[in-house]
Amino acid sequence: xxxxxxxxxxxxxxxxxxxxxxxxxxxPCLLPIINPPEPPTAGCCQALRDQxxxxxxxxxxxxxxxxxxxxxxxxxxxDCNVPYPSC
Numbered sequence: 001x002x003x004x005x006x007x008x009x010x011x012x013x014x015x016x017x018x019x020x021x022x023x024x025x026x027x028p029c030l031l032p033i034i035n036p037p038e039p040p041t042a043g044c045c046q047a048l049r050d051q052x053x054x055x056x057x058x059x060x061x062x063x064x065x066x067x068x069x070x071x072x073x074x075x076x077x078x079d080c081n082v083p084y085p086s087c
Contacts, residue, residue: 025047026044027047028040028043028044029047029048032044032079033068033072033073034072036072039079044076045080045081052082055087059087
């Protein structure tokens, strides 16, 4: 799934509205999820671990959920060796 710059800005805005605190911690994961050749950073992987229980909130959201549920989202969790949430 490729996003345009406008799509990325919209996605960040939506995430920030959902929960600014969680969004701040997940910010390092935005590039790897929209640009799969980009490997996740240690900061991204740590954020996935730290925010794990909150991920279901994002997954169930109609705006950001499809991005997380897409193959790139699953790949991000796999690349970080973090189990994909079962919500």
